[in-house]
Amino acid sequence: MIRFEEVYKRYNGTAVVEDFSLEIKEGEFFVLIGPSGSGKTTTLKMINQLIHLSDGTIRIDGKRISDYDLQELRWNIGYVLQQIALFPNMTVEENITIVPEMKKWSKEDMKNRVTELLDTVSLDPEKYRDRQVSELSGGEQQRIGVIRALAADPDIILMDEPFSALDPISRNNLQKDVVELQHKLKKTVVFVTHDMQEAINLGDRICVMNHGKIEQVGTAEEILKHPASDFVKEFLQTGLPHYKEEKTVQHFIDHDFYSTGESLFTATIASDAPVNDLILLLSDHSSVKVLSEIEDQEKIITRDHLVHYLANDLKADKEVSA
Structure with missing residues (x-):
């Protein structure tokens, strides 16, 4: 065209x-x-x-x-x-x-x-x-x-x-x-x-x-x-939405934006860390392991999960403002 x-x-x-x-x-x-x-x-x-x-x-x-x-x-x-x-x-x-x-x-x-x-x-x-x-x-x-x-x-x-x-x-x-x-x-x-x-x-x-x-x-x-x-990595870091400090990585877990089991990962993050920290890590790493005090299955958050999380957040914002 x-x-x-x-x-x-x-x-x-x-x-x-x-x-x-x-x-x-x-x-x-x-x-x-x-x-x-x-x-x-x-x-x-x-x-x-x-x-x-x-x-x-x-x-x-x-x-x-x-x-x-x-x-x-x-x-x-x-x-x-x-x-x-x-x-x-x-x-x-x-x-x-x-x-x-x-x-x-x-x-x-x-x-x-x-x-x-x-x-x-x-x-x-x-x-x-x-x-x-x-x-x-x-x-x-x-x-x-x-x-x-x-x-x-x-x-x-x-x-x-x-x-x-x-x-x-x-x-x-x-x-x-x-x-x-x-x-x-x-x-x-x-x-x-x-x-x-x-x-x-x-x-x-x-x-x-x-x-x-x-x-x-x-x-x-x-x-x-x-x-x-x-x-592009730096532009993503500065251009993606910034969340209030009370919104943590646990929010991903609570809403099923993660996978379990063995996986290759190159970074770790605490479940109570701010979502902003996770977004920064995922601009450099393909997946991040979530560290939690609860001993259960290994939880992995990938860039795929970030894409779906952001899309879901945008949809939720629109429904609130409609």
């Missing part, structure tokens, strides 16, 4: 994206993640030519992006920013229908599209379509920003840290909405974040970037279980 071939972006001779080559599949939710200055937003903006590449090729459906009419290219790519960027002098409906109106859709088709999209994010069309943007909460405004990007039914959606300014409850709810929309509409989504937990929650695959280069591409499970470099 979207193919990068040895792409570079330079400013004054300095590469901010370097030798970037990968393919994003049709219908995939693909996450670009990395620290500030890693080149992830620059990479995203090169797809719709908001930033022009210096060398290499980007193709969409096999065609060079430079061969597309620029207006045609951008009409077929929805774009959602961290800064919500709704027009304050327009109603919700007017904001959503900007691109359909430019594409000369009929008034009836636009009205029906607004109804359909507001319904998908649980906003009552009759209540919200004529409201002013200033009357909406931050979470409601960002929902409008997301569905505005979908209004003209583009094949590709670009999302640049769209939820980072929101409170945790709004953020969790919007993540859930976006995943459900993507599964329903089968759009190709390229999503930028600096938050590893968000990347795990959303991405079919994740690309970890550093200094403009690709460090690792894979599923959340592949990256958590097999970090490809010291940078």
